[in-house]
Amino acid sequence: MSKPFAGKVAIVTGAGSGIGLATAKAFAEAGARVVIAEVNDTAGEEAAREIHAAHGKCIFVHTDVSNAKSVSTLVARTVSAYGQIDFAINNAGIDPELVPEATWDEQMFDRIVAINLKGVFLCMKYQLAQMTKQGSGVIVNVASIAGLSAVANKPSYTASKHGVVGMTKAAALQYARQGIRINSLCPGGVDTPIAMDNHGGNPLAVASMNNAHPIGRIADPSEIAAGALFLCSDAASFMIGQSLVLDGGLTAG
DSSP, X not given: OOOTTTTOEEEEETTTSHHHHHHHHHHHHTTOEEEEEESOHHHHHHHHHHHHHTTOXXXXXXXXXXXXXXXXXXXHHXXXXXXXXXXXXXXXXXXXXXXXXXXXXXXXXXXXXXXXXXXXXXXXXXXXXXXXXXXXXXXXXXXXXXXXXXXXXXXXXXXXXXXXXXXXXXXXXXXXXXXXXXXXXXXXXXXSHHHHHHTTTOHHHHHHHXXXXXXXXXXXXXXXXXXXXXXXXXXXXXXXXXXXXXXXXXXXX
C-alpha cells in the first residue's frame, strides 16, 4: 500500500467522530503520524484505539479549541512527540442551531463563535508559530458551504463559517511566501453525528437533506477526508487561500 505521507505529522482537531475521525484515519493509512485533538476524551481515546488497531501511528491530546492554553498545549505535545507539524486540519466545530432570526440566542452565538471561529483562530496562531520556524506546513480549515452562502435559521453558524473562510484567505496571503499553504474545505451535507442530531434522526428530514443535493445524497465523511488529504498533497502545491467545495452539486445552481 502506498504511504504518500510517510514521515509526516498531521494534527486533526475534532477527530473523535465524523469528518475529523475519517480524516485522522485517512492520514494514518497514508503513513502520517496523527495527533488526535478532541475535547471528548472517550471519543478521542476510541479513535486512537481504532488507528492503533489498524497499525497506524497516533497520539490523543485532550483539546478544547476555544481555550488558548489548551491549544498551546496541543501544539507543544505534538512537537514534543513528533518534532514537527506538517499538516493541520482544523475541523472541530459545532452546529446546534436551528432557530429563526427573531429568536437568536446570545449564549448560543457566543458558544458557536468560540468553537467554530475563535477555535480556528487559536489553532492557526499556535500552528503557524511552529510552521514558521520550520519554514513549511499546510493548514486546512474546515468551513462549510455555509461559509460561502447563507443557511436559513443558522445565523450564528453561517457567520462563524463565513469568518473561517475569510480568516483563511487573510492568513494564506500573509504566509504564502514563508512556505506555508492555507486553504479551506467547504462540505455540503455530510453523514455525521452532528448532522443527524440536527434532524433528530427524522427519516423525512434526512430524505429532504439527501434530495437537496443534486447527486441525491449527502457525503460520507471519507469523501471529505479525501479533500483534506488532497489539499495537503503536492498535487495542491499551487493552491493558496482557496475554498475547496465538496457539496454534491448543492451550490452549482
